[in-house]
Amino acid sequence: MAPYESDDSTGAAQADDELRDELRAERRRKAARYVVPLAVVGVAAATIGLVPALADSGDPDLPKITAQELIDKIAKSDVQQLSGTVKISTDLGLPDLGGLESSLLSGAAQGSGGGSSADPTGKLTELASGTHTLRVAADGPEKQKVSVLESGAEYSLIHNGTDVWGYDSKSNEVYHSTAADSGKAEQHEVPATPKDFADEFLKSVDGTTSVTVDGTAQVAGRDAYRLVIKPKQSGTTFGAISIAVDARTGTPLKFTLTPSSGGAAVVDAGYTQVSFAKPAASTFDFTPPKGAKVTEGDKAGKPGKAREGSGADQGGKVSEMPGHGSAKGLDKSGFKVLGKGWNSIAVLDTGSKGGLPTGSASGGGDLGGFLGSLGNPVSGKFGKGTVFSTRLINALITDDGKVYVGAVDKAALVKAANAG
Amino acid sequence: MSRADLAVVDTAAVRPNPVWSLGLLRSEFVTTFRRWRTLALLGVLAAVPVLVGVSVRIETRGGGQAGPGGGAGPAFITQVTNNGLFLVFTALAATLPFFLPMAVGVVAGDAIAGEADAGTLRYLLVAPAGRTRLLLTKYATTMAFCLVATLVVAASALAVGALLFPLGDLTTISGTRISFADGLGRALLIALAVALSLAGVAALGLFVSTLTNSGIAAMATTVGLLITVQILDQIPQLHALQPYLFSHYWLSFADLIRDPVYWDDLVKNLELQALYTAVFGSAAWARFTTRDITA
Incomplete structure (x- = not known):
């Protein structure tokens, strides 16, 4: 800049001013370019913050229904074919033992399950804490499948006719049992879908409980009624149970259990995606892959054990519902x-x-x-x-x-x- | 360099010949892929599946189970003995966390800073291509390297898998069976998903590369950032931040071997990579087009 400033004549000073303006404009133009990445960050942040709020299009408008009618609707619901994704979060407030807890759990599971990581008992106790994504599919009473999605792996429990298969893709191990009854028992003993949870609690509706319909909600893109179950007595740790029931089919779509102490839900299980179309038949076909280690479950003992395991760990609050069943x-x-x-x-x-x-x-x-x-x-x-x-x-x-x-x-x- | 020189370059950038910019792209490709450094990186990447395949083969010679009992080790390693195609997935799962992004970091970090280091950047800019065009060409070359590197890993794994293990219908991790052709198609989709997963690192590396005149510094910074982000992604206290780290959804490519495919995380990964590309790509553009080129 020095050469321009050395001249003192008025003309030169004028040129100097013009040049300085030009330089300033140039600098401003350069700085303006950095606005682009900042704007992209801003737009992204706004999208992340606002889209969930905007997507919440308000509660759907549905005809009024009484609590009793809604409970009847659930009972009468005859959904045979279903597939969907369930997100389940459990926060029982168990002391955080970190790795110790899981090693104890898996140790216990290994003790009863003969060491196969594909044994349903051990696998499903993992659902008792944290957040998990499950996939469920059902086609009538003979064909059901529950898969637990893990990072880079999956655990599937498949019931097809007289066969029950457990397949753990992480360790490439297969668990197999053939008793027709055990399949049903396991399917029912493991409360994984919102319907399983809802059934457990609707059994317990009696004089000590208030049941109300609390408006409507949107769950997995479907219109649903919200059924709220509250204990009338004080002194219990149960706060409220809210069940979103699909208005069309009567299928429970979301189950939330909040403790009376407030805070996050103890159990929150809901469909993030659901379809009532018939799942592909191949979904329920399973042949153990070559080289996989297959563990045969004994017919009588195993379901009993599975029941105990899931009752104590997973269903602690569900199966041991006080006063009932x-x-x-x-x-x-x-x-x-x-x-x-x-x-x-x-x-x-x-x-x-x-x-x-x-x-x-x-x-x-x-x-x-x-x-x-x-x-x-x-x-x-x-x-x-x-x-x-x-x-x-x-x-x-x-x-x-x-x-x-x-x-x-x-x-x-x-x-x-x-x-x- | 004085302002006058800059002005010359900028006016030259106004009307570049489209054929010329294709030529620029081609010459960039040739320079990048003929470098010894690039070939050595690709060689290392091609060796990983060979190592994994041979060690699994030796371990299971007596008919034993691959990997330790608890399912430790890279994803899918236990299925490799059933079907050689799984070696493709295992190799990608083994190289994605570090080898692949490191190679991309080296190429991206070198893109601008390396030219400045060698004193060739000003000659590139004297040619009537313009800075934006040069930057786009550099990014396209880096992305091409991502794709080539991923395909090299996949192809090497497929060859080793076919040599050492049986091929045929494969069992998805959901337990259902799909045909070999379907499996091969999914392997190709996975390679594409992995290559796109690296877009964020490539853009970040390119941005770092515009900040300095030292190629080594740019590469080291990019790889250092990569390691830092990988560590941050492991700290449970930071779980609120983790969905925004570029490496967070990398393993989502495994969702392509579920049946049906679970798209949620795959889509999130692509959105995240697009966001990183937009932010750091535009930051690189803002920096590179306004900076004084002195080397």
């Missing part, structure tokens, strides 16, 4: 049930005084200390004990060996222990 089961095996409806508490007397490794049990050693650190010590008229809590199920283990379990809050457990 499973309470009978508890009675049979020597449990006692206190209270009724949502507030029922199962009591188990292990009889081993101080034998349970609670934190206060001096003989518990390392394991006792470890378990104790996960619970909170409580005391009352009954003596001393430890409360283990999740977001839904709380358990009180007293030092004299009694176990109180229920979907109720801590105070209710202590009250029950004091009374008992």
